[in-house]
Amino acid sequence: MSRATEDEGQLVAALVAGDRAAFARAYQRYNAPMVRLASAILRNRASAEEVAQDAWVSILKNIGTFQGRSTFAAWVFTILTNAARSRARRDGRQVLFEDSGEGNSLADAFDGTGHWKDVPALWEEVTPEREVEGRNLLSHVTAAIDRLPEAQRAVMILRGQQGMEAAEVCAALGISEGNMRVLLHRARLALRGELDRLLS
Amino acid sequence: MGIGFTCKDVAERANALIDGELGFADRLKIRLHLAICKGCDHFIHQMRQTKALIRASAAMPAEEVPPAALDAILARVARPEEEPEPKPDG
Numbered sequence A: 001m002s003r004a005t006e007d008e009g010q011l012v013a014a015l016v017a018g019d020r021a022a023f024a025r026a027y028q029r030y031n032a033p034m035v036r037l038a039s040a041i042l043r044n045r046a047s048a049e050e051v052a053q054d055a056w057v058s059i060l061k062n063i064g065t066f067q068g069r070s071t072f073a074a075w076v077f078t079i080l081t082n083a084a085r086s087r088a089r090r091d092g093r094q095v096l097f098e099d100s101g102e103g104n105s106l107a108d109a110f111d112g113t114g115h116w117k118d119v120p121a122l123w124e125e126v127t128p129e130r131e132v133e134g135r136n137l138l139s140h141v142t143a144a145i146d147r148l149p150e151a152q153r154a155v156m157i158l159r160g161q162q163g164m165e166a167a168e169v170c171a172a173l174g175i176s177e178g179n180m181r182v183l184l185h186r187a188r189l190a191l192r193g194e195l196d197r198l199l200s
Numbered sequence B: 001m002g003i004g005f006t007c008k009d010v011a012e013r014a015n016a017l018i019d020g021e022l023g024f025a026d027r028l029k030i031r032l033h034l035a036i037c038k039g040c041d042h043f044i045h046q047m048r049q050t051k052a053l054i055r056a057s058a059a060m061p062a063e064e065v066p067p068a069a070l071d072a073i074l075a076r077v078a079r080p081e082e083e084p085e086p087k088p089d090g
């Protein structure tokens, strides 16, 4: 069964045919999040950009082997993650995505009996285009993801933004499913906290 | 531990709930709590909106692609057997 969408199928076919415009579209769509993810793994922007370029070379050289068993995005980000992790190893850096215990944004939200101290209010007019503090909500979301601790950021990019399956994310990052859930939980709470600040 | 969930219990399970990973018993306890607690109802709604905005942010239009960036990659792809990339001054 193919999980790649029809849209993706056309993109992949065009890439296999060596269509430059298709490559430009794929690059425009995926390069920025690839660099952001590699930055979370390598903690270095210049290395992240090099690794993203290496990944593109590998993607184009191997596009003929993509069979649609995962989404194209999952395939792309798995190649990127592998490249970033092996680069980190070559640089003598260990890549660990353990939950650091950082950033439980609800730590202070409840009283001794487990009730809300400040009861959450409904957000009004939540649309992607909504402008707050000079930019739209989606770019606030991306900026807030980039401020997360590295492990949460990596999970959020792969699972939250790119929509990869839990098992694909765990395999790509080399973490357990339980660990991934904790990281995703904390990251989403942090994002909700940021949106609450903007929208309440 | 009371029989029902507190707001804190609900909030801790909010992600599992919206991701469809919660068992029947916990789902039922949450539903009972939400029926009497506006705050948690709002919180769950906010978490769903957060999840949707995160997913939507992936499709945000990116900047223009510099043609040189594409050329550099295509040139490397065209090279038959790629040697290890020379590192910019080691």
Ligand SMILES: [Zn+2]
Residues within 6 Å of the ligand: B006, B007, B008, B010, B033, B037, B039, B040, B041
């Ligand atoms: Zn409640």
